[in-house]
Amino acid sequence: MDEALLKQALEFGQPYTARGEVASYIPELSKADGRELGICVRSVEGGEIHCGYWQRRFTIQSISKVINLAMALERFGFDAVFNKTKMEPSGASFNAMSRISDSEDIPFNPLVNSGAIAVVELLLPVGLEGMLSAVRGLCGDPEIAIDEDVFQSEWSHSARNRSLAYLLQSKGLIDGDVEEVLRLYTQLCSLSVTAESLANLGQVLANGGVQPETGRRLLKEEVIRTTLTMMLTCGMYDGSSEFAVRVGLPSKSGVGGGILSVVPGEMGIGVYGPSLDSKGNSAAGQKVLEYISRTEKLHILGRLIH
Amino acid sequence: MDEALLKQALEFGQPYTARGEVASYIPELSKADGRELGICVRSVEGGEIHCGYWQRRFTIQSISKVINLAMALERFGFDAVFNKTKMEPSGASFNAMSRISDSEDIPFNPLVNSGAIAVVELLLPVGLEGMLSAVRGLCGDPEIAIDEDVFQSEWSHSARNRSLAYLLQSKGLIDGDVEEVLRLYTQLCSLSVTAESLANLGQVLANGGVQPETGRRLLKEEVIRTTLTMMLTCGMYDGSSEFAVRVGLPSKSGVGGGILSVVPGEMGIGVYGPSLDSKGNSAAGQKVLEYISRTEKLHILGRLIH
Amino acid sequence: MDEALLKQALEFGQPYTARGEVASYIPELSKADGRELGICVRSVEGGEIHCGYWQRRFTIQSISKVINLAMALERFGFDAVFNKTKMEPSGASFNAMSRISDSEDIPFNPLVNSGAIAVVELLLPVGLEGMLSAVRGLCGDPEIAIDEDVFQSEWSHSARNRSLAYLLQSKGLIDGDVEEVLRLYTQLCSLSVTAESLANLGQVLANGGVQPETGRRLLKEEVIRTTLTMMLTCGMYDGSSEFAVRVGLPSKSGVGGGILSVVPGEMGIGVYGPSLDSKGNSAAGQKVLEYISRTEKLHILGRLIH
């Protein structure tokens, strides 16, 4: 894979930016330029290629759920996490309430809002500073920080997440201070990253938890396996399984326009494209990944059956 | 992997037969012996190992959905199939009606009853004889035939599937004769197979669609890729994603007690254990597969990140 | 009340005919003229006034559910009926499937399709001839007969009701021949009536079950009380309670454009206006009734608190 391919992929994806819209439910997010598109790829051998708006800073949003899940698994174990959430796709949209309300005792999975909020309670002892440090390490990006404008904007539009959080409390899934959990959750959504930060994170995941450059193990292998599986089945909201069919790479999107994609054993990919489809996934970003996966034959099941 | 390992796996799984129950909603199925457990493994190199009740005949039930899906993709293409069903897990149980009824236009995926019935309409031109011939070929088992007792029992207890089928008709997803579609669907569920038949089928899927012994391509590679992806995300009813985390193999279960499991590029596995958990999956069969996957490190994401 | 008031009420309602649409899901129904509007009122003293298209024949559709319920209560008793359906509004639209499917054992009430189909099974021993005779008697209209064109049109578009009926069978709520139940149900929906027929029926209900002219008791008083209560709480689909607030008269609408309304102790009202609102109720018919109820102070709770 080379930068020429990335260029073709961005050209293939560019028209799809017009088929989506920049997130508008949080005012600050609506300032992004929907036409921008960028990509960065880091191989486990250490090489990096990139193209387009790969250095643009944007907020990580729901991609933070991957880091939160991995950190919670690493520090507190499988059972601590999966006592608070199931592992199943919900069949519903990302902030759905009905599917966790009356009939279900616990959230469907750790990558929907309700499950992610429940997981963040586990991370309270780590704290914002601890999490920031972990995120910077995993993303190889010391400049990651809270985007205060986005945070304030989200915090003042967090009624739905607050409703979810109190519902979790009413079910005994949050024992502590709901507002504190919600604040940390929202802060972690407001971290500013680049496509390169995501590619670095993907590289660590692709490499089984070990940072190739330093040889340091950042996450246990079983944590990676579980996290990648959840990304594969639940990472793209209610379009996850179709994305698994078409692209076949464990991925996670955020409404800030980012997609983290992992080619297990091979490379990490970060994409930025803030124009979103109706499910909340980057409209053009998905097409860029589909182009690359098809051209380079990266679909995990396709690779295995050859 | 050798027969000693299979023996250990069956011993590990045996106690779990007591945690489930033989299917009772169809009288004929309730005659199975819940304590039985058997396994057969076929490698893409052609080797076979087996243990326990690997020769016991039982009805294929929902595992037929995998064959139906693959055949429909092969003969009529991706768009023909996915105009009739989406590709997403439903978050609900296998015969749920609510999730396909008012709010959703088309079934969630081709591996739940509603989606599978819609897919079978495509196969009407192939017909029962054509399908029987295909199934025998894919399973390398010329003795596969309709178990008439099970078929009659199911046919006289098919009110729920009939309700689903007429609902599909009301949505324009079945154009032809509903009763004819339903009859073929039920006949294909009533085919009698063994763990060995399933292992043979899995071997073809693991080998990308080519039967290793003959070198004949039975299914296109892209058909295999799509089918395996659907099995991975939707194959074990509403326990699919947890199974993907714990076992990590594209699989499909049936209420007859069978599980088809595929180690892409490596082998096909057939398991028989008619005692079912509350989701309708073989209680002990899942544990047998979990044991083997963990011991032999077969989890597809685990294999790729090494 | 006099014909001048009826004229004013129709004039008040006329503009609302443009706010709805004639039913189109059954082709034959779409031939009605949405601008037509008619009303007939029969007092328990025997007087009749009418205006507009009060003699137009149209099919009774869901208003037959009232007769079916009353007949089933009369002949087979309270428990026979309410073992097959609950008595609660569903909070959902008239042909909703989700609310009776997975979570609920029995239909919400006898005035939604699923509950009405279950009730019709009780009436099989009465048969079409027996029911026709009863309907003609209650409506004082010997010309009531099946509109064969409408029946054929509905019968060939009955997939959704067939789906509901087989769902009922799967729950053990229909023991007999589903097709026979569905046929009788559909035939009873296809009976052709006029606003006058409905006014006559309403007169009997308003008079506690006794036909004023003949003094003959056609229905027991407790049957009337139960039937009127169900009409009040469930008769106007998911707009029933709002209609109870605004109009306050036990009523039942049909997609043929009819509304049966009862002023208990005073009079029966039949309205015809085939232009339907989004809930399936006559758009202008409701306004005509609201006008009359407000002007004449007919709201049952308003009458009682004076």
Added chain:
Amino acid sequence: MDEALLKQALEFGQPYTARGEVASYIPELSKADGRELGICVRSVEGGEIHCGYWQRRFTIQSISKVINLAMALERFGFDAVFNKTKMEPSGASFNAMSRISDSEDIPFNPLVNSGAIAVVELLLPVGLEGMLSAVRGLCGDPEIAIDEDVFQSEWSHSARNRSLAYLLQSKGLIDGDVEEVLRLYTQLCSLSVTAESLANLGQVLANGGVQPETGRRLLKEEVIRTTLTMMLTCGMYDGSSEFAVRVGLPSKSGVGGGILSVVPGEMGIGVYGPSLDSKGNSAAGQKVLEYISRTEKLHILGRLIH
């Protein structure tokens, strides 16, 4: 009606106290004695009869929703209230979230928790003191006050209502301070009343809004009409319509064990019986009212068709 009848009714109802349970989800409520049963009846002519624990103080709980609705209609009008809630039964239990969450824009009606919370926002300008004064006036009971123990107990177990309230905020149905709305809502649920207070309130409603003793109009007639209609169709949670069939009196229950029942034009009834059925209605209280309604022929539709 005389006290002998009340005695018989309580005797009829007494065994049903054993079929329910005192509310336990709020610790303070669980201290009530489930065997207690009391009733008070006030006629619009001014007479009062009572029996059993008619002087026992208990918290008004959901019966406050009737007062809130009436006050909001009186002060702010029909449109202000019904912009915030619909008027339909929900078909679901009293604190259900699913029915107001994703698919529905506004709560089903003002007598379920979500709708009632939305209505209370309208009452913020009236304030706790203003509402206390109004409640004391309507109930003819100057001793009504907040039960501080119950209030504190509810306030520390209000996660579910808080979740509902923030959901309302996210839908734009609460503009102001959610915590302030929730506090007033909970305070109004914590008012301590007796069966006699409820009978007095019922007397005013039965008399069309005028307090018989003083001749003072406390509520407009159209407010009464709307309030009574909502009580009739939605007052007994998801058992409202069955209660309307069996008893036929506009009523409202609370988990404190009270039922307010109105015989329009005739009398108000207050019942106390803290043992609740599975829907949250007083188990024995309903039977006491059924006995009285049947014996005295009070069913509103039965009265009108005579």
